[in-house]
Amino acid sequence: MGGWTGQLLRVNLTKKSVKVEPLNMIWARDFIGGRGLAARYLFAEMDPRVDALSPENKLLFATGPLTGTNASCGARYMVVTKGALTGAITTSNSGGHWGPELKFAGYDMVIVEGKASEPVYLWVYDEEVEIRDARHLWGKTTWQTEDTIREESGVPDAVVASIGPAGERLVRFACIINDRHRAAGRSGVGAVMGSKNLKAIALRGTRGVTVADPRAFLEATWLGKARMAKNPVTGSGFARFGTLATMDPINEVGALPTLNHRHGQFEGVKQIGAGALKKSGRLLTNKACFACTIACGRVTKVTGEGAARYLIHTSRKNWALAAEGPEYENAWSLGADCGVSDQDAVLMANYLCNELGMDPISMGVTVAAAMELFEKGVLTERQCGIALRFGSGEALIKMVEETGWRRGFGDELAEGSMRFTRKFGHPELFMGVKGQEFPAYDPRGLQGMGLGYATSNRGACHLRAFTAGAEVFGKMDRTATEGKAELTKKLQDTGAAAFDAPGLCSFVDSAVGPKEVVPMLVAATGIPYTVEELLKIGERIHNLERLWNLRAGFTAKDDTLPPRMLTEPPPSGPSAGMVSRLREMLPHYYEIRGWDAEGRPTPAKLAELGLA
Amino acid sequence: MAHRMLKIIPEKCTGCMQCELACSFVQTGSFQPSRSVIRVHLFDEQASYAPYTCFQCREAWCMTACPVNAIAINPATGAKVVLEATCVGCALCALACPFGTIFYNPDTKKAFKCNLCEGDPACAKACPTAAIVYEEAAAPDWMAPWSEKVHSRYLEVVAAGGE
Structure with a gap:
């Protein structure tokens, strides 16, 4: 086996306990890692109806099998939890050096449960794992926190992910910052961390990430890098x-x-x-x-x-x-x-x-x-x-x-x-x-983005279905609704399986897609994935998150946009007079997803995806 | 004889660590930056990223310090290489090196350092921005003028009867 380390860390802050567990390899195979695998754990372990800021919420930090390898850009980890801002399942992604360092320390994932009675931080140096006092760090900014932990631990190479004053004070959209400027940004994952009195997770890993077939892996990653170097965006x-x-x-x-x-x-x-x-x-x-x-x-x-x-x-x-x-x-x-x-x-x-x-x-x-x-x-x-x-x-x-x-x-x-x-x-x-809150693309001028926002499992998000790529930089008519449901579904599934689950950055997508990622995954893990199977995994991840949200109390009524987007056109400019025609796209989207009119996955679809 | 050497241009470095990944992979067969002999230091607050590794210096204090002659010169590349079979793992070389570019591996209990990958350095190949290049250089030891200056200054002081 390669790619995965095969171990996860389970930290219970209420009981002050730390356990090393073997990774569930059946789930790992079916959900790969990162966003997918962590969602599978959250789905199995937690009632989606609990309050996001209560000790019952769990906070997962998950890497993928390509995190920490030389695959460009295999730096990513996902923070998966019930979002303090949304109440939906959230999957916040960050780069920098933290995800790879977790793999080098020997773990694919950290699951944080419960709530500490006083501020603490988690210290991980390979097999040495400790819950440490962080009362002196409370009130410090993320930058001060990183510096202080490195100084007092005497480990200058320690990589720190922490919350700042905003997370401590449960600001609903607080984020988790690592390497000073890299953020697991959206949906209030920092507030969840703050509600657990967890100030930071500091890592130092000296072990290595191995792959099943080194020669094939290098060939696959070198091909990816060559394609990226030639591409005008990534190059x-x-x-x-x-x-x-x-x-x-x-x-x-x-x-x-x-x-x-x-x-x-x-x-x-x-x-x-x-x-x-x-x-x-x-x-x-x-x-x-x-x-x-x-x-x-x-x-x-x-x-x-x-x-x-x-x-x-x-x-x-x-x-x-x-x-x-x-x-x-x-x-x-x-x-x-x-x-x-x-x-x-x-x-x-x-x-x-x-x-x-x-x-x-x-x-x-x-x-x-x-x-x-x-x-x-x-x-x-x-x-x-x-x-x-x-x-x-x-x-x-x-x-x-x-x-x-x-x-x-x-x-x-x-x-x-x-x-x-x-x-x-x-x-x-x-x-x-x-x-x-919306990101930076107006759904009135870009019809696809509107559908993507409305159906993203973590609330309005540009990274789950970046239709603007096709609508502004590609050949698709941005003002048309035709084909947008298909495009949105395809991008949602591809993003989940090809980038978010393996641990790659979604910015590789203009040069590297499922066709290039599959050989990397096969060589890393030794599992004979195919492109078709990978896209099925993407669909599985998206549907699992959807199921989670339905259980949390979301309905089709929440798959909508504010009235301004649906009825109030911009007064001037090239998108003047346009509104989002979400209602023309949404039913068709449900249909091609294999969902009923209420946006619920049908039993047949769930059976097909192995989620029944 | 002019050897090729690793030339590092820090201005081009983006801090991506592809060199560390490649170097550690050559040595251990896994992606393990803690075993890389090229290391990138991220001076974030100064917006500067600096890879550094052994520049195969003429003085080779590691060689001088080694009590068992476990460090030899590869005549083809000019690289100072650790002879693993001879190395007893005393780590004196790591203490002696003024640049911190020879290391002690607690797993193998041996010293390890850059051997220029037998003339085909993996770090240079992996660097996406050509911040590390392997090329012929007029003075393979670019620290030599500095060390000569320090040396002559030292001799002057001694000659003048100073401390």
């Missing part, structure tokens, strides 16, 4: 411009949500887009996650005027030091959606999100909703502590910081925009699905 585009390269083309088709999704174009793109980041000198270099041959990470720095312009209380060692960001999503949510066109404000808000441990997508969209409420006169300057005007960098930064610490008006925003807008009497201003 040079992302290295030069990062994911920000997406901003201009999306804005051009009028699908860049602006001012809480009222408009589809933002005039400040020239100030916050990829070109501006290069020109302004803020961009220092690009950076790769472990084993990644793309290197899309943006290493940036704000200095001088920019650093002096905004008042930030969260202690940062030194503004002269480099940090990472922004990704396209963050530049959009903190920038365009809030109408902020000052690059420094966007960068600093982005850094703050990383330090405090919050998802910048949900953060930006929640601030945008608050800005619209302010504009409507529902919120006052007195109430918010600042004039919450669209376009105000000061307001953005103040709100981000206060939310992370749950201070002042930030305490309201910390509930996420669904709960926040409901509380202030305007639930229609929540821009998201199943409690989770």
Whole structure:
């Protein structure tokens, strides 16, 4: 056997116990790893109806058989739990070095159960596993936490995944940060970690990841790397411009949500887009996650005027030091959606999100909703502590910081925009699905994205079915609904099985697909997977998550979009006059999924997938 | 004779660790960065990533320190290589190396270091950005001028009767 280490760590924080268990290899074969395998464990072990922030919720960190190998980009791990933001099953993915380090320590997965009575962190150095006191780390930012653990353990190579003040304070969209700037970002996995009084998991692994057939494995991974080097996106585009390269083309088709999704174009793109980041000198270099041959990470720095312009209380060692960001999503949510066109404000808000441990997508969209409420006169300057005007960098930064610490008006925003807008009497201003805020593609101008958002198992998400690839960069008509159900299903299944379960980054997808991944998996594990079987596994994972959500209480009624997306077209730009025609696509989607009219998988479909 | 050497251009490094993966795979047959003899240091706050490995220095303090002559020179590549059969695992070489590029393996109880993969270094092949290249260099020991300077300064001080 290869690929998997064959072991998992089960940590019970209530009982203060740590156990090493053999991995269930039958499940491993059928669900591969990462998102799939962890979902299988969660499905078997936990009642989906428990409160996400209760000790009964479980928190799983899962790698795949390709994590820690030289497969580009095999750096990923998945955090799987019941999301604090959504109440749905969530699968938050992160890169950096943490996932590989877990494999090197000798484990495929960590299952965290219960709740510690005092703040603790988990220390793993190969077979040495300890639950350690973290009272002195509580209240520290993610960056301070990493530094402190490395210093006091005397292990400078330790890799740390931690929560910041936001996770401790149960901010609904708190994330888990590893390697300072890499995030398991969405759905509030950091709040779940905080509810367990678990501050961090620190790892050092010195063992190796072996593969079943080394020669065949190297051939397969080298082919993948060669294809990626030749591809214009993975070969040079992302290295030069990062994911920000997406901003201009999306804005051009009028699908860049602006001012809480009222408009589809933002005039400040020239100030916050990829070109501006290069020109302004803020961009220092690009950076790769472990084993990644793309290197899309943006290493940036704000200095001088920019650093002096905004008042930030969260202690940062030194503004002269480099940090990472922004990704396209963050530049959009903190920038365009809030109408902020000052690059420094966007960068600093982005850094703050990383330090405090919050998802910048949900953060930006929640601030945008608050800005619209302010504009409507529902919120006052007195109430918010600042004039919450669209376009105000000061307001953005103040709100981000206060939310992370749950201070002042930030305490309201910390509930996420669904709960926040409901509380202030305007639930229609929540821009998201199943409690989770939209990412950066307007479903009115990109019909496929709307269907993808509505049917994603973790709430609105661009990574589960990135139809924009075909609709903006490919040949598909973005305004048509035909073929979008088929495309959405295909992308959902492919993403789950080919990237999320094996431990690859989904950014390889423009050069590497199931055809290239299967030989890697076969050589790594020694199991004769086929492309057809892999796609079936993807379908199995998607359906299992769906079943979990149905048991948690979600119904077909939750597969929808906010009224603004369905009835209120953008007033101008190339997508003017368009709305999401979700209702034309959804029934057909259910049908090709083998689900009934209520969106429930039929017994026949479940039997076919081995889930009956 | 000019040998080919590993030339490292840190400005091109993205910190992806493909070199560590390739190096450890050659040595152990598994992906095990802790056994790699090329190591990438991520100076995140300075936006700088630096791979470093043995540059097969002329002084070869590891060779000088070895009490059993377990480190030899491969005439084809100029690499200083550990003779595993001779090595007694005392780790004096690891203590002696001023650059920290020869290591002690607690599993095998032997020293290990870069041997330039017999003239076909896996790290250089694996690097996606050509931050590590294996090429002919005029001065195979690019630290030599520095060490000569330090040496002559030392001799000057001694000659002047200083400490």
